[in-house]
Amino acid sequence: MLQTALTRSAVTAWSPALNTPQSRKNPFDALDTQGMRVTVKRGQELYAEGDDAAYCYKLLTGSLRLVKLMSDGQRQICEFLISGDLLGFESQDEHYFSAEAVTDAVLMRYPRRNAERLINEDPTAARFMRSLTSSNLQGAYERMVLLCHKSAQERIAWFLLEMADRSKTGGGTCVELPMTRSDIADYLGMVIETVSRVLTQLRQKGVIAMKSVNSILLIDRDSLEDIASAA
Amino acid sequence: MLQTALTRSAVTAWSPALNTPQSRKNPFDALDTQGMRVTVKRGQELYAEGDDAAYCYKLLTGSLRLVKLMSDGQRQICEFLISGDLLGFESQDEHYFSAEAVTDAVLMRYPRRNAERLINEDPTAARFMRSLTSSNLQGAYERMVLLCHKSAQERIAWFLLEMADRSKTGGGTCVELPMTRSDIADYLGMVIETVSRVLTQLRQKGVIAMKSVNSILLIDRDSLEDIASAA
DNA sequence: GCACCACATTGATTTGGGTCAAGGCGCGGT
DNA sequence: ACCGCGCCTTGACCCAAATCAATGTGGTGC
Numbered sequence: 001m002l003q004t005a006l007t008r009s010a011v012t013a014w015s016p017a018l019n020t021p022q023s024r025k026n027p028f029d030a031l032d033t034q035g036m037r038v039t040v041k042r043g044q045e046l047y048a049e050g051d052d053a054a055y056c057y058k059l060l061t062g063s064l065r066l067v068k069l070m071s072d073g074q075r076q077i078c079e080f081l082i083s084g085d086l087l088g089f090e091s092q093d094e095h096y097f098s099a100e101a102v103t104d105a106v107l108m109r110y111p112r113r114n115a116e117r118l119i120n121e122d123p124t125a126a127r128f129m130r131s132l133t134s135s136n137l138q139g140a141y142e143r144m145v146l147l148c149h150k151s152a153q154e155r156i157a158w159f160l161l162e163m164a165d166r167s168k169t170g171g172g173t174c175v176e177l178p179m180t181r182s183d184i185a186d187y188l189g190m191v192i193e194t195v196s197r198v199l200t201q202l203r204q205k206g207v208i209a210m211k212s213v214n215s216i217l218l219i220d221r222d223s224l225e226d227i228a229s230a231a
Numbered sequence: 232m233l234q235t236a237l238t239r240s241a242v243t244a245w246s247p248a249l250n251t252p253q254s255r256k257n258p259f260d261a262l263d264t265q266g267m268r269v270t271v272k273r274g275q276e277l278y279a280e281g282d283d284a285a286y287c288y289k290l291l292t293g294s295l296r297l298v299k300l301m302s303d304g305q306r307q308i309c310e311f312l313i314s315g316d317l318l319g320f321e322s323q324d325e326h327y328f329s330a331e332a333v334t335d336a337v338l339m340r341y342p343r344r345n346a347e348r349l350i351n352e353d354p355t356a357a358r359f360m361r362s363l364t365s366s367n368l369q370g371a372y373e374r375m376v377l378l379c380h381k382s383a384q385e386r387i388a389w390f391l392l393e394m395a396d397r398s399k400t401g402g403g404t405c406v407e408l409p410m411t412r413s414d415i416a417d418y419l420g421m422v423i424e425t426v427s428r429v430l431t432q433l434r435q436k437g438v439i440a441m442k443s444v445n446s447i448l449l450i451d452r453d454s455l456e457d458i459a460s461a462a
Numbered sequence: 463g464c465a466c467c468a469c470a471t472t473g474a475t476t477t478g479g480g481t482c483a484a485g486g487c488g489c490g491g492t
Numbered sequence: 493a494c495c496g497c498g499c500c501t502t503g504a505c506c507c508a509a510a511t512c513a514a515t516g517t518g519g520t521g522c
Contacts, residue, residue: 140375
């Protein structure tokens, strides 16, 4: 009976930073010639939940959030995407999330039927897509565990480490957080005040420091990891 | 900007009860001739997290739980499976969950490489598998919203309705809950006492009645739906 | 029948984090 | 420079659900 600690390997979408052997090259790069560039400004919506899924995208620069809205106006941020991530590859004809720009962003846009044709014709692309969806699913389950069993401190610690791991500047001790406190709260299932308080606590412990509001130094990564996986 | 109420359409695995046009027939039924029957007793483990994923399965009778264990001994039940559901079709070589029997269960077991061959050779099977994984992913996100934003009452109401919808006896007002309170708690991110208290509250309101501990009558389905999607 | 055991219920108490309310800080516009 | 606005931080208070602690119940084996 194997026990698993909560890992941060969650891949919200395929990311070039991840060099698992079979995914070193993204077979969907072949679509680039058929795509066109689009841009979205900070705060703008790329597409809304329920929109016709005519296109799918690759994020080139900037960052996005994938959002579900609830009838009472509450918001759940399901994923943050960073450059290199793919989105809109749902297998339904409607987008399941809204996609909104966290920062100004540039994307490559492909007609979805081209992507589908590629999936149907190229077994490598098909396998790639399966393993991508499967990674996303695993990431979602990790998050579920986080939301069910982890305290505010553990969530934030885990979030900082996840962001640090995903960012291009991999090993660096400085994490840039393009999103607001409110975005973080809606991603982790907390309120903005709690996010803020926990960051203050971590700062007072000397585990992190804040270069600026959106730029956080991981002073003591080991402690942060201890906090993230505390009993 | 479309707003979505939390739906209960979550499909944890493909279920024959769901008759979306393209999935009326499960293409993996073709594997039945290559499979063999296995049984697991209540409480027994079919496979553990991290086990070599040599086989995948179709649940014929009984019910299972898919579980992740945490380093501190906490448990997250990621899905409950009922007859007709598929499991173990991960695209990795190791099982991502443990699968345990909630009740005595009978399964059809297939060598995983046969399933993979089918996926690679039969585009229908491939599409089926993609839409299955995609449904699972959407179900996981629904659960995430539930865990982030819903009260104990809302969770239980939602759970009862989900169980009612999934069970074969579809429209019936009686839900059989094969799992214990502890299982329900670990599925919904609550503790067993709270599950018990909420069920008592719903009973006192006259929304449900309990034929026995594991058999619940939905007296007033409308109220239950109101509670499940309360603002 | 009775004892045992696992599971469920109920009650009393505590607490983490949500809510409400009041500033603070930084940045863009005029 | 100053103002205004969006975002962040901090403090005081409160409440839903967790924890701690019995007690109830139903099924199985002797």
